[in-house]
Amino acid sequence: MKPSITELLTLLEAMKKGVAGHSVEDFYFLSRACLVKDESKFDRYDTIFAAHFQGLEDAFKALVEALPEDWLQKQVELMLTEEERKQIEAIGGFEALMDALKQRLDEQDERHEGGNKWIGTAGTSPFGAYGYNPEGVRIGQQGSRHRNATKVWDKREYRNLDDSVELGTRNIKIALRRLRKFAREGAEDQLDLDDTIDKTARNAGLLDIRMVPERHNAIKVLLCLDIGGSMDDHVRVCEELFSASRTEFKHLEYFYFHNFVYESLWKDNRRRQAERIPTSEITHKYGPDYKLVFVGDATMSPYEIVYAGGSVEHWNEEPGAVWIKRLLTAYPKAIWLNPEPESRWDFTPSIKLTRELMNDRMFPLTLSGLDSGIKSLR
Amino acid sequence: MTNKTFTGTSSYIATDDMKMAVNAAVTLERPILIKGEPGTGKTQLAIEIASSLGRPLFEWHIKSTTKAQQGLYDYDAVARLRDSQLGDDRVHDIANYIVRGKVWDAFAADEQPVLLIDEIDKADIEFPNDLLQELDRMEFFVYETKELVSARNRPIVIITSNNEKELPDAFLRRCFFHYIKFPDSATMEKIVGVHYPNLKKDLLKEALEAFYKIRDVRGLKKKPSTSELLDWIKLLVAEDIPPEALRSGDSKSAIPPLYGALLKNEQDVHLFEQLVFLDRRTNRQ
Numbered sequence: 001m002k003p004s005i006t007e008l009l010t011l012l013e014a015m016k017k018g019v020a021g022h023s024v025e026d027f028y029f030l031s032r033a034c035l036v037k038d039e040s041k042f043d044r045y046d047t048i049f050a051a052h053f054q055g056l057e058d059a060f061k062a063l064v065e066a067l068p069e070d071w072l073q074k075q076v077e078l079m080l081t082e083e084e085r086k087q088i089e090a091i092g093g094f095e096a097l098m099d100a101l102k103q104r105l106d107e108q109d110e111r112h113e114g115g116n117k118w119i120g121t122a123g124t125s126p127f128g129a130y131g132y133n134p135e136g137v138r139i140g141q142q143g144s145r146h147r148n149a150t151k152v153w154d155k156r157e158y159r160n161l162d163d164s165v166e167l168g169t170r171n172i173k174i175a176l177r178r179l180r181k182f183a184r185e186g187a188e189d190q191l192d193l194d195d196t197i198d199k200t201a202r203n204a205g206l207l208d209i210r211m212v213p214e215r216h217n218a219i220k221v222l223l224c225l226d227i228g229g230s231m232d233d234h235v236r237v238c239e240e241l242f243s244a245s246r247t248e249f250k251h252l253e254y255f256y257f258h259n260f261v262y263e264s265l266w267k268d269n270r271r272r273q274a275e276r277i278p279t280s281e282i283t284h285k286y287g288p289d290y291k292l293v294f295v296g297d298a299t300m301s302p303y304e305i306v307y308a309g310g311s312v313e314h315w316n317e318e319p320g321a322v323w324i325k326r327l328l329t330a331y332p333k334a335i336w337l338n339p340e341p342e343s344r345w346d347f348t349p350s351i352k353l354t355r356e357l358m359n360d361r362m363f364p365l366t367l368s369g370l371d372s373g374i375k376s377l378r
Numbered sequence: 379m380t381n382k383t384f385t386g387t388s389s390y391i392a393t394d395d396m397k398m399a400v401n402a403a404v405t406l407e408r409p410i411l412i413k414g415e416p417g418t419g420k421t422q423l424a425i426e427i428a429s430s431l432g433r434p435l436f437e438w439h440i441k442s443t444t445k446a447q448q449g450l451y452d453y454d455a456v457a458r459l460r461d462s463q464l465g466d467d468r469v470h471d472i473a474n475y476i477v478r479g480k481v482w483d484a485f486a487a488d489e490q491p492v493l494l495i496d497e498i499d500k501a502d503i504e505f506p507n508d509l510l511q512e513l514d515r516m517e518f519f520v521y522e523t524k525e526l527v528s529a530r531n532r533p534i535v536i537i538t539s540n541n542e543k544e545l546p547d548a549f550l551r552r553c554f555f556h557y558i559k560f561p562d563s564a565t566m567e568k569i570v571g572v573h574y575p576n577l578k579k580d581l582l583k584e585a586l587e588a589f590y591k592i593r594d595v596r597g598l599k600k601k602p603s604t605s606e607l608l609d610w611i612k613l614l615v616a617e618d619i620p621p622e623a624l625r626s627g628d629s630k631s632a633i634p635p636l637y638g639a640l641l642k643n644e645q646d647v648h649l650f651e652q653l654v655f656l657d658r659r660t661n662r663q
Contacts, residue, residue: 004551006551006552007551010406010408010554013406014402014405014406017405017406019398019401019402019405019406020398020402025394026398029394029395029398029399030398030399030402032395032399032555033395033398033399033402033403033410033554033555033556034402034554034555036555037411037550037551037553037555038550038555039413039557039559042557173503173543174503177503191455191456193455196459200459206463207459207460207463209456209459214443247542247543
């Protein structure tokens, strides 16, 4: 969430009322409380604040030399890849790097993008948020290393919190809400006004109170998740979907598979060799009112789908295609969510094959894909 | 309006950033959203603000079934129906059946109150949106009596969240935000100090050391927090455990005594015991 004019006005109002007093530290706390509404972004805020105020604090001459802000912003997301780390080791470790970086900063007077220098541009690291933990070189930190007093914003204590799974699931939850189907079940603890009026009238005006159970979301979902192998690239989005579904659906059963569904699935990845659940048991246990949702990239060798013994992990007596047909017969309402971009589907034979088996009910694992998927589940 | 500022109390240690956020919210009369790990004193903060500023406190605890409307008022139709059966005179005035909620109570208070909306993330995902107008303008409309209720004194609204659900942007924009980060050991010493002023220094030192060690164990489902530490120290004092027993160098009692107060789930206890076991084995070699 980016701060908007509302937050800026709040900050200005607070400044006008003299909440912050006259120290930079107070201003730091105040503007953080006004502008940043997410603790995982504190770190970013600290970095920018440090970079911005370092110049202002020291002297006015620094103000003239102050780095352009957009340049700094790019630096905020700076992180290093494994390869880059090796390069750093070669240079002589972190301290040497810091010196080199400082030097580079002094030389560099405009925004730098592209190239393969180890400063790099934000977001180009192939590891993304799940790569090497961003203990990267940040400009704010750089400043403090050469000063004796460490400022609060230079401590940057919120580093670890970035990218926890729960954040970012709101949109998914909103999408999943459309799948809600309310039904009344359980203890009768709500007044049924219409029925009470009706019964009271029939009762010649003598009060006859009618109660009904509260409405609950009665939708039932079977979630089958592809895990491991090529799915590792999509762990984040799958975790988000999973964590959103867990809170949204009361009746959620989930199972894992690898690449494709065969005669057994499992619930615990650590014990998947030991504790497998036969697929036929699942279809017997959970009725046809369950909606079946596969999540997988369906990217594999086509043999894994159409041939007996095609599985990469074990010998399967019957091909995966047979098993998915059985599942689809048991659960008429089913979709396949694919985290691979839709544009690539036509170039991967196994995706085409899976899509045909699903009767075209394959949707990209994006918000819009989820929306259309849910429409077809209803 | 208010010239008092919040500086923490004798039983609550407030950090600088917390004071600033609270004072900004008090001065500007905007809600403040408090987040943090469970057990870091989010709810306690509201209680302390109320007592340090000398204001009445209204607590509204949110559950998964709480509706925004319930904080404002409830229309008790059943009571009215019953009264009409019994021929009670009260039945002619609908106002007799409007039951005030916590927000209304706070709006009606004579002096500026503190209103705590506790664990807002427990409620339905749309809940915060339903309160936008009420918290912004500090007024709401009672449809049954055609009455506009506005706050006599804008309350200091404190909202806590455990991050179970993400809150809508529109809601966040209207709040100040403070994240109670887990206290470092210096702050923790102060915190324990205000709760147990007469604690023996060596016991405190050992207890804190053991505590932070447990928190550092990777993969714990629920890390022990301030409130658990305080409970644990209370137990240690009650059982009169000597400080030496906490020292982890002693391999026999490497598992701190009464650790049930710190670890609240069997997987964590199990994990911890395994780690201690591994640790002992490496020490022996």
